Amino acid sequence: MDRAVKRDRRQAFTPLNTTPFWSTAAEPHRFPRLDRDLQVEIVVVGAGITGLTTAYLLVLGGHSVAVFDRGRVAERDSGHTSAHLTMVSDRRLSSLVRSWGRDRARSVWDAGLTAIERIESIVRAEQIDCDFQYVPGYLHAVDGDAERDGGPKAFEDEASLAIDLGFDAAFVNDMPFIGGPAAAFERQGRLHVSRYLSGLARAIVERGGRIFEHSEIEGAEAKPRSVRVNGKTVSCDRVVLATHMPIVGLASKSDTARLQSKLAPYTSYVVAGRIGKGEVPDALFWDTADPYHYCRIQPASSHDVMIFGGEDHKTGQASHTAGCLKRLEETAAGLVPGIDITHRWSGQVIETPDGLPYIGEITPCQFTATGFSGNGLTFGTLSGMMAVDWIEGKANEWRSLFDPGRRVTSGGAWIYLKENADYPLYRVRDWLQEKARSVDAVQPGEGQILEYRGTKAAAFRDDQGVLSILSAACTHMGCLVAWNDTERTWDCPCHGSRFDTNGRVLAGPATEPLSPLDQSE
Numbered sequence: 001m002d003r004a005v006k007r008d009r010r011q012a013f014t015p016l017n018t019t020p021f022w023s024t025a026a027e028p029h030r031f032p033r034l035d036r037d038l039q040v041e042i043v044v045v046g047a048g049i050t051g052l053t054t055a056y057l058l059v060l061g062g063h064s065v066a067v068f069d070r071g072r073v074a075e076r077d078s079g080h081t082s083a084h085l086t087m088v089s090d091r092r093l094s095s096l097v098r099s100w101g102r103d104r105a106r107s108v109w110d111a112g113l114t115a116i117e118r119i120e121s122i123v124r125a126e127q128i129d130c131d132f133q134y135v136p137g138y139l140h141a142v143d144g145d146a147e148r149d150g151g152p153k154a155f156e157d158e159a160s161l162a163i164d165l166g167f168d169a170a171f172v173n174d175m176p177f178i179g180g181p182a183a184a185f186e187r188q189g190r191l192h193v194s195r196y197l198s199g200l201a202r203a204i205v206e207r208g209g210r211i212f213e214h215s216e217i218e219g220a221e222a223k224p225r226s227v228r229v230n231g232k233t234v235s236c237d238r239v240v241l242a243t244h245m246p247i248v249g250l251a252s253k254s255d256t257a258r259l260q261s262k263l264a265p266y267t268s269y270v271v272a273g274r275i276g277k278g279e280v281p282d283a284l285f286w287d288t289a290d291p292y293h294y295c296r297i298q299p300a301s302s303h304d305v306m307i308f309g310g311e312d313h314k315t316g317q318a319s320h321t322a323g324c325l326k327r328l329e330e331t332a333a334g335l336v337p338g339i340d341i342t343h344r345w346s347g348q349v350i351e352t353p354d355g356l357p358y359i360g361e362i363t364p365c366q367f368t369a370t371g372f373s374g375n376g377l378t379f380g381t382l383s384g385m386m387a388v389d390w391i392e393g394k395a396n397e398w399r400s401l402f403d404p405g406r407r408v409t410s411g412g413a414w415i416y417l418k419e420n421a422d423y424p425l426y427r428v429r430d431w432l433q434e435k436a437r438s439v440d441a442v443q444p445g446e447g448q449i450l451e452y453r454g455t456k457a458a459a460f461r462d463d464q465g466v467l468s469i470l471s472a473a474c475t476h477m478g479c480l481v482a483w484n485d486t487e488r489t490w491d492c493p494c495h496g497s498r499f500d501t502n503g504r505v506l507a508g509p510a511t512e513p514l515s516p517l518d519q520s521e
């Protein structure tokens with residue numbers, strides 16, 4: 001059938017704009033694509049908060065550095081965050097103490113505080129106009145309902161434990177905004193993340209560092225040490241992987257696969273909307289729902305913007321992702337009935353079996369930083385500080401705690417097995433399922449997995465009616481990708497790789513695109 005005829009009888013879906021609030025409110029810097037061979041001391045892969053902080057601290061220390069990103073600066077998860085700066089980890093302090101003991105639990109929270117202070121000092125030193133502000137944070141009951149989650153005592157215990165470990169905390173019986181009991185924590189922070197990262201990028205270049213966009217690391221050699229970028233060779237002494245999900249780089253494929261198998265990417269959703277000035281206090285809020293909701297404001301001159309997130313699920317495992325955003329909007333409107341939602345977006349957080357990030361040397365001359373859970377702005381900043389100590393051969397108090405080579409704890413072993421059961425399950429289940437629909441059934445703006453010429457295909461029809469048909473086999477380890485109707489991406493349910501509708505990799509661990517299938521008649 002002629003495509004033009006198909007187009008006539010189809011009703012196009014109105015695509016949801018999923019541009020994060022941060023990118024519409026900041027003017028990004030642009031950087032060149034690498035087009036020649038280069039020699040530097042340190043290659044940093046990834047220009048999110050982890051890579052940019054690392055590069056900034058390295059150039060301050062007089063090192064020669066080049067940052068490479070396959071897309072644009074701060075375009076991926078660092079640009080999709082809600083930008084709470086906090087020591088309060090996703091895993092409760094009481095749970096950290098049970099798993100790790102008091103000293104190491106204190107050290108995890110100290111890492112957050114240290115990172116917030118470092119961000120503040122960078123903002124001041126570089127005069128970055130990013131609305132950095134110290135604010136309190138509240139861990140509170142869902143809807144302020146005192147009888148849920150163990151009643152007020154649960155919050156009282158959490159606050160007492162924090163005080164006992166030396167943190168500035170208090171129990172609040174009737175907290176502002178939500179009401180009900182909460183554990184309150186002083187000297188947490190918030191900022192405008194794109195403006196901060198843009199300021200960091202500017203400072204790197206002003207101090208002689210190099211940043212390259214649209215410059216993907218395609219491979220690496222140990223001898224002589226180098227990486228391949230856009231077909232060019234970059235010789236270097238060391239590599240820092242700041243790719244959120246680690247790529248192979250200088251490590252062996254098996255070591256990388258072992259680390260990747262300990263990482264579970266979850267998709268988290270955010271909505272932002274205008275509210276009246278002062279309607280929500282300038283603070284950070286997290287409830288105890290599972291998955292939990294998080295909330296803060298970003299002040300503007302005539303109004304405030306409420307930034308509200310949650311609805312997390314394992315990447316690639318929700319069948320109707322637009323529903324997650326709809327529920328989130330409804331919950332936000334329940335809290336502030338007049339909210340005028342202007343932005344909706346999602347991104348990935350990466351969980352580990354024991355709740356702590358992996359930051360450190362994974363193979364000689366290569367450092368990696370990942371598994372930040374919902375604390376990636378602070379752990380990403382700390383990673384930069386740790387990477388500099390690693391390069392300069394200095395001791396670092398978090399080295400053994402966050403060592404990527406540490407063993408999975410007995411408590412984490414069950415989570416490790418549960419998360420990894422997805423691989424064999426989805427690998428077999430989806431390939432066996434019969435989905436023998438014709439590509440004609442795919443509506444404009446829609447993606448479907450279907451049987452096409454004897455294989456599983458990922459078919460997408462754009463708003464003009466043009467069809468793209470790709471192999472549905474994820475190029476990481478062969479699971480079938482799933483359609484994400486909010487972001488219009490193909491997401492893998494096994495280890496969270498994401499691809500755009502042309503098959504290009506948006507997020508690893510996959511590094512190769514989905515292959516196009518032959519559409520000739």
Ligand SMILES: Cc1cc2nc3c(=O)[nH]c(=O)nc-3n(C[C@H](O)[C@H](O)[C@H](O)COP(=O)(O)OP(=O)(O)OC[C@H]3O[C@@H](n4cnc5c(N)ncnc54)[C@H](O)[C@@H]3O)c2cc1C
Nearest residue numbers: 046048049050070077078081082084217347348375376377
């Ligand atoms: C919805 C949401 C809300 C969040 N809220 C918070 C919060 O309130 N507070 C908090 O602390 N954290 C939060 N997080 C987590 C935090 O945003 C992330 O953990 C953090 O931004 C990760 O930073 P990163 O620099 O390590 O990774 P990214 O920002 O993802 O950067 C990695 C970069 O590496 C690049 N890359 C990958 N592979 C290659 C390659 N082969 N070659 C070249 N470049 C490559 C990518 O293009 C990307 O730009 C949130 C995350 C999400 C999604």
Ligand code: FES
Nearest residue numbers: 474476477492495
């Ligand atoms: S099979 Fe591992 S991400 Fe797809």
